[in-house]
Structures are given as C-alpha cells and as structure tokens.
Amino acid sequence: MRSLYILVLGSVVALHPLSGQKSKKRVRVEEIASKATIIAPTREASGGRARSRSESAESERARQLAEQAHGFHVVISLEDRLLHVLSDKDTLQTSVVAVASNVTLRHGGRIWTFRTPLGKRTVIDSKMNPVWIPPDWLYAEAASENNLKLAFLPRFKPIKLQDGRLLTVQDSAVGVVDHDGMFQSLPDDEHIVFDSTLFVPPFGTVNRRVPGALGEYALNLGSGYLLHGTPYLESLGRAATHGCIRLGDEEIKWLYNNVPKGTPVYIY
Numbered sequence: 001m002r003s004l005y006i007l008v009l010g011s012v013v014a015l016h017p018l019s020g021q022k023s024k025k026r027v028r029v030e031e032i033a034s035k036a037t038i039i040a041p042t043r044e045a046s047g048g049r050a051r052s053r054s055e056s057a058e059s060e061r062a063r064q065l066a067e068q069a070h071g072f073h074v075v076i077s078l079e080d081r082l083l084h085v086l087s088d089k090d091t092l093q094t095s096v097v098a099v100a101s102n103v104t105l106r107h108g109g110r111i112w113t114f115r116t117p118l119g120k121r122t123v124i125d126s127k128m129n130p131v132w133i134p135p136d137w138l139y140a141e142a143a144s145e146n147n148l149k150l151a152f153l154p155r156f157k158p159i160k161l162q163d164g165r166l167l168t169v170q171d172s173a174v175g176v177v178d179h180d181g182m183f184q185s186l187p188d189d190e191h192i193v194f195d196s197t198l199f200v201p202p203f204g205t206v207n208r209r210v211p212g213a214l215g216e217y218a219l220n221l222g223s224g225y226l227l228h229g230t231p232y233l234e235s236l237g238r239a240a241t242h243g244c245i246r247l248g249d250e251e252i253k254w255l256y257n258n259v260p261k262g263t264p265v266y267i268y
Contacts, residue, residue, distance in 0.1 A: 059268050062118040066266035074123075074255075074265040076245060078116055081237050083227075083245065085259065093258075095251035098235040100243045107140035108150055114242040116267060121221040123263045126256050130228065132213040136200065137242065142191055143198040153192070155202040162195045174199075174207045215249065217256035221265055227255060 059078075066075045075084045078099045085093040100116040114137075143150040153159060158168035158177070166177040174192060175185035186192055188206045192199045201207035215229015226244045229252040235241070236248060247255065 058118050062120075062266065062268035065120060066268055069264065069266055072263060074259060074263060076116075076265065076267045078118075078267065081239075083247065083251075085255070093251075093254055095247050095255075096237045098230070098232075098238050098240045098246035100241050101239050105137055105141060105144075107144050110136070110140065112137045112140070112242075116241070116243050116245065117223070117225060118267050121225070121265045121267065123259060123261055123265060124220045124222050125261055126217065126219045126259075128217055128256070129211070130214045130218040130226075132210040133203065133208055134210060135224070139191070139198055139200045146193075146198075148193060149197040151197050151199050153199045153201055155204070159199070167192070167194060167199060169202060169205055172205050174201050174205055215246075215252055217252045219252075219255055219259060227265075228252060 069075070069086075070088050072087050073085075075086060076082070076097065076099075077084075081097055081099055083093075083095045083097045084091055100114050102113070102115055105112045105114070140150060142148070151159075153167060153169065153174065155169050158166040161167055161176070164179060168175065168177055168183070170183050170185075173185040173188070175183050177183050186207065188209070192201060192207065212231065214226065215231065218226045218228035220226055224243070228244055228246060229249055230236075230246040232240075232246070233248060235246060240246075
C-alpha cells in the first residue's frame with residue numbers, strides 16, 4: 001500500500017504518528033482517526049461510543065428487520081463487530097470486521113461524525129483492486145494533526161506561493177511552476193504542504209487517487225460506504241473506521257466471489 005507523506009517545499013518532515021502507523025515520518029492514508037482531530041467517545045460500546053436512546057431504538061428496529069430477512073443476505077452487527085452471510089436462516093460465512101469509530105472531527109467550521117449507517121442497504125457493485133478517492137476529512141485530519149492551515153487547490157487557478165512559484169495543476173497532476181516557467185509535478189503519494197498550509201488536490205487529479213488503501217476487493221453499498229479489505233489487519237474487531245466495514249483479505253475475497261450485485265445488507 002502507498003502512503004501519503006507531508007511535503008514541505010520539497011522535503012519530508014518528521015511528524016507524530018497517527019493511530020496504527022508504523023513510521024513517525026509518514027501520514028498514512030487510512031481510516032483510523034488521528035487523536036488530535038477527534039472528540040473522543042465516552043466509552044467503547046456499540047461501535048465506539050454510548051448510544052443515545054433514539055440510536056438504541058433505531059438499532060433495535062434494524063436488528064428486527066435483519067431477523068425478518070429471508071433468502072440470500074448479509075447481516076452486520078456493529079456491537080459484535082461481526083458480518084454474517086446467510087441463506088434464509090443458514091449461516092454460510094462469518095467474518096470479524098472493523099466498524100466506524102463514531103468519533104467526531106471538527107476543522108475549519110466543518111464537522112464530520114464517522115458512523116456506519118444502520119438499516120437495510122444493497123450491494124450496488126463490486127470492484128477488484130479499488131482505488132480510494134480520499135474525502136475532504138482525510139486532509140482535515142492531517143492538517144489538524146500537524147497544526148497546518150487547510151486550503152483547496154483550484155483546478156484551473158494557480159496559487160502563488162510565498163517564494164514566488166506557482167502551485168497548479170497540469171495534465172491531471174499537481175505541481176509547481178518555477179521562476180523559469182518550468183512545471184515540475186509533485187509526488188502523487190505525498191500530502192502537499194507549502195507555507196504552513198496543506199493544499200487539498202482537486203478531484204480527478206492523480207494526487208487524489210490512492211491505490212491499495214481499500215485492499216484488493218470492495219463491495220459498494222452506496223453513499224460512500226463500502227465493504228472492503230484493509231492493510232491494517234490489527235483494526236479488525238475494533239471500532240476504527242470512518243464508516244466503512246473492513247474485512248480480512250480472505251473474507252473480502254469470499255464476499256467478492258460469492259455476494260452478487262443486488263444482495264441486501266442489514267446493519268444494526
């Protein structure tokens with residue numbers, strides 16, 4: 001799997017490690033929230049925090065809906081961190097999974113709460129070797145963790161840096177135009193940081209694509225939620241993601257090969 005590094009005027013700087021990270025110099029692309037950017041849950045329960053009364057009632061309704069399901073379907077228990085594949089009442093496969101942390105990130109006036117949705121969803125499609133397109137929260141986390149400002153790089157409007165160079169996009173790659181007018185693309189596996197600001201690359205650029213972060217297979221449940229693999233196997237069985245359901249390599253491969261488009265998925 002690739003990593004995203006912090007790039008400051010062309011050099012890598014030492015950083016505090018994020019959760020589940022092996023190197024102090026790397027800001028890895030992963031779904032585990034960094035400690036500096038979250039409001040911690042009150043206790044580890046039902047996917048990472050205490051549920052409110054309304055959430056408990058919603059979970060109970062979702063559980064009852066799952067119990068009434070028939071035919072071929074998938075059931076995910078967030079509290080147990082387990083995924084079951086069933087045919088009527090017969091269990092065909094059981095997998096330990098990682099679920100959402102249910103923590104909240106606040107940055108720049110925006111708020112993200114990382115939850116796995118309850119209720120019934122459907123497998124829309126599946127992919128081999130999926131490429132992750134990081135949402136805005138990934139960059140907000142990295143900026144907060146490293147005390148950086150956050151700015152969005154326009155696709156068609158260069159930004160003048162303090163040293164006089166231009167930060168811009170050419171041919172779907174982010175790079176800098178030097179004082180001689182020469183364009184040099186930046187590494188596509190590094191965060192882009194100049195002038196104490198982390199710049200979010202535009203959608204559609206190679207800098208906004210991260211192969212390997214979702215494992216070898218993914219099943220799409222819609223609205224940005226996936227069942228997918230992970231290089232962070234130590235997170236399985238934990239409330240550790242930003243909303244997706246993570247599985248081990250063999251388990252997600254089994255789902256890819258055996259759970260077709262249109263299969264209902266019940267989450268409670």
